Amino acid sequence: MAARRGALIVLEGVDRAGKSTQSRKLVDALCALGHRAELLRFPERSTEIGKLLSSYLEKKSDLEDHSVHLLFSANRWEQVYSWRMLPSGARLAMSVMRTGLSRSVRCSVSTSS
Numbered sequence: 001m002a003a004r005r006g007a008l009i010v011l012e013g014v015d016r017a018g019k020s021t022q023s024r025k026l027v028d029a030l031c032a033l034g035h036r037a038e039l040l041r042f043p044e045r046s047t048e049i050g051k052l053l054s055s056y057l058e059k060k061s062d063l064e065d066h067s068v069h070l071l072f073s074a075n076r077w078e079q080v081y082s083w084r085m086l087p088s089g090a091r092l093a094m095s096v097m098r099t100g101l102s103r104s105v106r107c108s109v110s111t112s113s
Helices: 019-032 048-057 065-077 080-084
Strands: 007-013 037-042 091-097
Touching (some): 037 065
Parallel strands (some): 007 091
């Protein structure tokens, strides 16, 4: 019999928007219904990269926008192994911050013909 497929639910928003609160409520509700559910939060502030991001978000350090974007990506990659260890069929609720992305992804438009 094939392994049961899980679900990835992502709540995305700016810093302090309530993503973690809503994610916890979602995981609690899924567990109450008998589903296996885990909460993942990003940035994961316990890693070295996460500590750099935390310092930036708390305005204790100043980083270039593109660097911050790459650090957010690296912070997610640090956690890939732990995602693979989750039981099949598990539901994942993720709280993901969007801070900095709108500033770091820019488009240039030429007005000359």
